[in-house]
Amino acid sequence: MSSSSASPASSSPTWDPRQYLRHAGPRTRPFQDLLARVPELPAHGRPARIADLGCGAGNVTALLAERWPQAHITGLDNSPEMLNAARPFAGPTAGGGRIDFGHADAADWVPGEPLDLIVSNALLQWVPDHADSFPAWTKALTPGGVFAFQVPGNFAAPSHALMRELGDSPRWRERLAGVLRGPVHVREPADYLTRLAGLGLTVDAWETTYCHVLTGEDPVLEWVKGTGLRPVLTALADDPAATGEFLTAYRDLLRRAYPPGPHGTVFPFRRIFVVARKER
Template structure:
């Protein structure tokens, strides 16, 4: 039986909002100007989460109609608090959608952006042709995904879940190292669709504070499938977290300045052929 879709906790996710927003801003800085038109720009944020990053799009395109999409009711409930007119005369709204089968009509958007979402979608690059088709000529598809599935945080998580104590309950709930592609593979696939592509990777050196900050980070994202699978058993949840936290303390030791948490991310910005 397939593992249940993870449930999300917006409050936990936002505990590291500053660090999590940095890749979004770096991605946004590389997005070119959108096609000129006699209407406000149309922008889609696929996997918008709690909307804290989505609203930053209105700073770049004040008149745009921006729609954030997500498949988590918990995240959308938090994001809806931000919906409404923007100060530049545009509009921000949110709607349910799943990136596994989201296919807007051709020519719908001037920008489709996805921030730290596609790693949850197996075979997501197979959707690239439909998403590029959904852009207006000269429009842009831009995304970033974590590229840290071989980092200690994820390797230790997978190893622990597959250990004799936990494998019956957790053996099939976590993603593996091939959840995302290398930058060059994204570049090639998008270039094959006739796009002008900029692809790169960056490893951020996040300096985290507090007790067990690496655990606190992954509780908001990568650990969600485990927390979902064990949600009905508080004792098991606490036992897994205690084992995992001990492993993380060794892999990410505290220093006099805090805990250094390296995090690799993969980026791609693809501009569709046509008038800018």
């Protein structure tokens, strides 16, 4: 999922929808699991109004229309590449609702109208201090409205730790200074629960570790090239030789950390989920 913001120390990464969607199945499953825990939205005598913050390529936005076919759903992202990929999903939906898309930056986005659901899938890890926006976002919820999101919780996993260690090595330290993120932007489930409960919401927070089985050559590298590695690929985009050198070194580290097995390469991936409902 593309970011709606990057940290001040780095430029916003350039996104590649095709690379991101190479693992669309396992990437979509957490969003489906999140939606399964979202309760029925309040009825206010009109179709539900939904915002998908960090909509990416629009494929998960379309899942919202399956759950709430009459809803007016707006997907928001700051990536022109992702918004262009999402465009085919825009328009009337089969249930009489509609989907549209627009540009927004989650770092300063404030809802301009009451919303019945604000949902965000694998976005907030890119947004420093995103919990500081919770008061404004939840204030915009209608009575009984829901704020639901999931974020990766795997920043200590080898896939990310090795990337940071390589980026901080003497060869790359100066070139990639401030580009790679640590786990500081993502809170633990209990922290999110405490923050949102303090705003008067009823909160369901949990975590899940998926054991994805990936196939193909260097599948973990191909996965990360669609998400966590985007800042590095963006920073080195003007230097193909440096890009190739970094990818080769990182690939070799990943091969040792995630060796292929007889049924594929097992890629454990922890995610954090929160569903918070406003009182009616």
